[in-house]
Amino acid sequence: MESAMKEMRHGASVLDMDPKSGVGGGVEDVYGEDRATEDQFITPWTFSVASGHSLLRDPRHNKGLAFNERERDTHYLRGLLPPSVLSQELQEKKVMSNIRQYQVPLQKYTALMDLEERNERLFYKLLIDNVEELLPVVYTPTVGEACQKYGGIFRRPQGLYISLNEKGKILEVLRNWPERSIQVIVVTDGERILGLGDLGCQGMGIPVGKLALYTALGGIRPSACLPITIDVGTNNEQLLKEEFYIGLRQRRATGQEYAELLHEFMSAIKQNYGEKVLIQFEDFANHNAFELLAKYGTTHLVFNDDIQGTASVVLAGVVAALKLVGGTLGDHSFLFLGAGEYALLMSAMAGTGIAELIALEMSKQTKSPLEETRKKIWLVDSKGLIVSSRKDSLQHFKKPWAHEHEPVNNLLDAVKAIKPTVLIGSSGVGRTFTKEVIEAMASFNEKPLILALSNPTSQSECTAEEAYTWTKGRAIFASGSPFDPFEYNGKVFVPGQANNAYVFPGFGLGLVISGAIRVHDDMLLAASLAGQVTKENFDKGLIYPPFTNIRKISAQIAANVAAKAYELGLATRLPRPENLVKYAESCMYSPIYRTYR
Template sequence: MENTLKPLRDGECVLDVLSPRSTPRPTVAGGVEDVYGEDRATEDQLVTPWTFSVASGYSLLRDPQYNKGLAFTEKERDAHYLRGLLPPTVSSQQLQEKKIMHNIRQYEVPLQKYTAMMDLQERNERLFYKLLIDNVEELLPIVYTPVVGEACQKYGSIFKRPQGLYISLKEKGKILEVLKNWPERSIQVIVVTDGERILGLGDLGCQGMGIPVGKLALYTALGGVRPSACLPVTIDVGTNNEKLLNDEFYIGLRQKRATGKEYYDLLHEFMSAVKQNYGEKVLVQFEDFANHNAFELLAKYGTTHLVFNDDIQGTAAVVLAGVVAALKLIGGTLPDHKFLFLGAGEAGTGIAELIALEISKQTKAPIEESRKQIWLVDSKGLIVSSRANSLQHFKKPWAHEHEPVGTLIEAVKVIKPTVLIGSSGVGKTFTKEVVEAMTANNKKYTSIMPGLQIPLILALSNPTSQSECTAEEAYTWSEGRAIFASGSPFDPVEYNGKIYYSGQSNNAYIFPGFGLGLVMSGAIRVHDDMLLAASEALANQVTEESYKKGMTYPPFTDIRKISANIAANVAAKAYELGLATHLPRPENLVKYAESCMYTPLYRNYR
């Protein structure tokens, strides 16, 4: 059957819902074939789909969800009152993609590329996702880190058209009404920020909206969750950033941040309204909340809602995957290694806890014992038991017995870690002395790189300016011996006539597939074992070709396949734990995940 929509002529009545579409044909595991080209990743695959009408003519060209630009055929131009509204040429989606990519490559300033992509998303949604999927390695740094950081800093100046929902203190008592203002009803994934700790850039207030928008673009492009099921949200409780408060172009509340009861009451109203409006199975992903709120919100709502904190849990899962994959290069098993972190916030403690959980799982030892292999350094030095009374609650499990150590270099020398992980948000902290000390500590040999002493160094802070060290510094200072990965991308490095490739420990490897796994299984809660399942799936997809280059992550060109495998592993764990509601369980979860994925090809209208 031909894919169809039924646009109405301008001025005619538009109904939200019309009659059922044709009888659905079954696909994998009893799903519904998307005979109309509808987006696939949807929780209602087992019910009869409905169709709705959209405006035609001039309005159709300005609806990003349905606009195809010059790709409207002659027949479609006649049927939908587009004659004369478009030049006579009919262009394929492939030709449109080629032209847009050519135009984007002409820009020398990354922020210009970002605004060009955002303009495209607001003009032609399917073409935007086609570009992002087909050119993921080139465009991922533009749509997300590192360029999204600069975009958030300048969001007020480049703001053109609102994306997502802005819920401020002005909406207190009305949040359910605000959610109902959003035109889409079947929301499956919400990414929400309060803008207090955007990447390593600090408090950007309302301008943090660039993060939820960017994350959800990746949910669709990399994980296949349909765009109409994604909702970006910014909770605006003010900002303590004086520069923004004095900026005439700032788009948020001009007041200091609300804290305490006022803050938590607003968040509680939001979480309650989300559940009331969208149901039990909507995933709420917390992004870039400050430490003091992030842990409390995750603990509070983890037992009542389907919630996920990407900074704590997503970062942990992707780093654990990189460490597990790196074992083929640095040797030994996970319990054989000793870990030292610079940074003891959300990311650092979240990664440390997941590594300890995996060590505990492998050794059958209590997690308290596993934690003893992991040491953390914060701004006051090594976290040790003598500091316990002054530590924030999330740091206390890492306060081991040891004499006080004031600096990172001292900690490297006395702890002698095999793995160094940076999650501090402070650039240039892995100095030449630190990397040289790490290299001297490690005498691990591998069959792939015989005779080399190999430390594992992960500089995870974003954006690039905040990275603890660069790839070039890591390879040069370690004399080519380090295995290196970072949060932001770095170009290959030549050292002593050899090319070194670094991996990117990017959360985009994990959260899109993780979210798809939750959606397609109908999970109602997130469990730590699901995070371990996601890490395992990612680590298993690193190829021998990548290992030979010294890389501990697979190429992003395979990201949709990677996401499908992660989704399948996460869904399998949800079924195993009894947390899945989509029954019966599909026989082949990987194929089912692939069948659920949104595809951005143009639809045919009649």
């Protein structure tokens, strides 16, 4: 303590919060975001020593020109800043004005990433206040291009890189990360990035982007988030020859070598962070994604957004759409395109994941066996309709969907034979919902529900314009990537976006605030049924609410998920709060600047 005080007298300062704000010094944080972590209850009075120069280079505490006169004196900032004092609101206005001047989305992306590295709270305030405008920049579709060019735009690491070089010492690597209280980890091995394929180590843009949304939309503290890329090589020949590629220059490891690295990783995570840390698998290839989820679902708190998150958000959209198309879930029949092994985006993972969750909810509503409700759902893969005569040659996760029917070779014939009320695309192949397919859907449905879910936009099964035009304005349409509003016969249609960001941030928050130790299917159902679509939204053909209300939606989803965790006996944070919605809101990170004393 004495040496620290001597250092303070020579050009450094105590960096702590204003006692009036209730922040710091062991006093409960009125903003609440730290209440979601157990360590807040046992942290003693602490302080850190920082010079003014280092304070301006600390993104978590830097406020730039928003430091007031007293703070500039107290924290040795005099002369290090121009004399003007700007509010956070004025800073936000200036930065947004600068970002809007960029014409190229990737330039906006790099500008935002630079801001995050300079001023964390301003970055999140921008993202929260301008979520509909900036979501396509920090995530799909722009993040896909960012991953493709990650080596060229790489400035400083934003997460942990664990490669085959670290085999046998992953626990040591985890301990190199400065934060000890981690609540959410998003991890990828880069093999199946969006609809772009194997991007190896450059897939890091995905965990970084997902965790930015965990904070902005779900309120998880930035310091409690850890992006990780597991680098086992890449089979992308172009990247292996790229001089700026940042990963291992070798073919992708498979089999036992891959399994051993992943097992060491999962064991080290549990040893270092405990069993309440959420591990979200992101953009793993089909053959690994299902296996990892099945293998670690009983021993770790794991979640696969491509399988479970997509399923939850699609079910939410389908349930909301019933108010437009009529009937109950059990009255409808579903046809999926995208159980094929070669689909790049979601394919078998999303297709069967969505199908299973819909069948599960249908079973609960109709009190029918799951085996019966599955018969209302049909899948088409690269070889045609999945039928019982193909059962012997099918992968295990397709077999439950092999129903009695004569073979059908293509999507159009499958649509004509099955006559589904809902057509869902998760193929990763663009323009597969042809004019003939959409017109066939419209021929036997007054309001056909068409969900073209593949990302990025170029991979979408059809565009919003095509869906509305070919159905003469009768389609209820949603896509995975955003489409602009479209006018048809004098009416403006606003396409919905079946974006996983509606679900996973609130889902993760619900797990954190309840201290859940496992993910259960009933939690996914609880999350998917928390949609808040208004009559005004329905009038525009929307089956998802606007993202402007996403934090309230996330709090509601978190409350529903936490309630289910308590009901199932999977929650460890006791006693259960009386009002889970208010508790979820109180735990959310706030990007508003603190006042330092």
